[in-house]
Amino acid sequence: MAELFSELRLRETTIPNRVMVSPMCQYSCEDRDGLPTEWHHVHLGSRAVGGAGLVMSEATAVEPRGRITPEDLGIWSDEHAQALQRTTEFVKQQGAVPGIQLAHAGRKASKTRPWEGSVPEYPEDGGWEVIAPSAEPWPYEDEPPATREMDQDDIEDVIDSFRAGAERALDAGFEVAEVHAAHGYLIHEFLSPVTNHREDDYGGDFEGRTRLVREITAAVREVWPDDKPVFVRISGTEWLDDRESWTIDDSVRLADRLAEVGADLIDVSSGGIVPDSYPDYAGPNYQLALAEQVREETESDVAVGTVGGITTPEQAEGIVANGRADMAIVGREFLRDPYFPLHAAQALGATDQTSEPVQYHRAFGFDS
Numbered sequence: 001m002a003e004l005f006s007e008l009r010l011r012e013t014t015i016p017n018r019v020m021v022s023p024m025c026q027y028s029c030e031d032r033d034g035l036p037t038e039w040h041h042v043h044l045g046s047r048a049v050g051g052a053g054l055v056m057s058e059a060t061a062v063e064p065r066g067r068i069t070p071e072d073l074g075i076w077s078d079e080h081a082q083a084l085q086r087t088t089e090f091v092k093q094q095g096a097v098p099g100i101q102l103a104h105a106g107r108k109a110s111k112t113r114p115w116e117g118s119v120p121e122y123p124e125d126g127g128w129e130v131i132a133p134s135a136e137p138w139p140y141e142d143e144p145p146a147t148r149e150m151d152q153d154d155i156e157d158v159i160d161s162f163r164a165g166a167e168r169a170l171d172a173g174f175e176v177a178e179v180h181a182a183h184g185y186l187i188h189e190f191l192s193p194v195t196n197h198r199e200d201d202y203g204g205d206f207e208g209r210t211r212l213v214r215e216i217t218a219a220v221r222e223v224w225p226d227d228k229p230v231f232v233r234i235s236g237t238e239w240l241d242d243r244e245s246w247t248i249d250d251s252v253r254l255a256d257r258l259a260e261v262g263a264d265l266i267d268v269s270s271g272g273i274v275p276d277s278y279p280d281y282a283g284p285n286y287q288l289a290l291a292e293q294v295r296e297e298t299e300s301d302v303a304v305g306t307v308g309g310i311t312t313p314e315q316a317e318g319i320v321a322n323g324r325a326d327m328a329i330v331g332r333e334f335l336r337d338p339y340f341p342l343h344a345a346q347a348l349g350a351t352d353q354t355s356e357p358v359q360y361h362r363a364f365g366f367d368s
Contacts (some may be wrong), residue, residue, distance in 0.1 A: 002350035003321040012227035018054035022331035023101040027113040034074025048094035052340030059103035062165035066104035081168035088173030099176030106186025107132035134197040163219040177230035183272035221262030229264035236290030259300035284309045314345035
């Protein structure tokens with residue numbers, strides 16, 4: 001029996017296996033309205049067909065100014081929720097669990113798509129004012145968009161936007177809500193002493209800098225059903241040993257605080273707070289030790305997922321079977337192979353634990 005294909009039960013929600021599609025931005029709302037397109041439907045739906053247990057949407061902005069680029073997916077209106085229903089229904093029809101990553105880009109917002117240079121998108125070109133915990137812009141080579149320090153009203157508006165986004169996500173049919181608190185985006189900017197220079201209740205020490213993520217997670221948990229799980233993605237470390245920064249010890253401490261306000265799984269990634277916030281090595285399982293430390297050192301029983309450099313069935317199986325993490329969160333390999341879990345079942349001799357769509361039986365030969 002392959003542990004990778006064992007069920008994971010969080011609250012009353014059963015995820016059929018331990019393979020999760022990592023949220024991966026597609027930058028494909030060509031009308032710049034945040035509404036999903038056929039690309040999003042096929043992208044997410046095909047991973048469900050491919051056997052993923054949990055299919056997580058890309059970072060989905062809870063308000064228009066929370067988008068990374070104007071082409072990002074959004075969840076700030078009922079129209080967005082209605083447009084996403086077709087995809088969540090299809091994902092569930094394939095036996096997978098649909099999840100949504102609720103996000104706000106903070107000072108990394110209002111820029112062009114990666115294949116367009118990831119340079120500032122100014123208001124006159126369709127961009128917008130950027131907000132952040134401190135009035136310190138992302139260090140672009142070009143002149144950055146104006147970056148305004150958030151006041152109390154802004155903070156309350158953002159919390160309300162995450163709460164409303166979760167309510168709409170539920171209406172859209174999602175079963176898992178993930179709060180995006182990693183990769184240098186808004187919530188992570190509050191967590192990090194690199195970017196948070198506030199002197200009010202949302203800055204200063206660990207308690208102040210973690211206040212926003214705790215309040216947002218609590219707000220999402222308030223409106224999310226008791227039988228459905230809430231995830232939080234964090235950057236386990238910022239890889240900035242030469243300066244004061246967010247560390248893995250901070251992440252362990254935060255994981256327990258998030259569990260107290262209703263988080264069920266901590267999705268451990270890393271980096272992103274400044275351009276040089278990345279590890280010297282980024283090969284197979286390069287972030288696994290971070291997730292493992294969170295899993296081992298937290299006092300709560302919160303589940304943990306790991307992401308980064310997972311490319312083979314044997315890797316994914318080893319992560320779960322050896323108790324190093326509860327979920328193998330796969331990103332780029334899913335872009336290369338939408339059917340990664342079905343291929344993994346074949347490689348691990350676990351075809352009796354899963355099944356391919358009957359339409360594909362001739363290719364995979366599982367018992368259906």
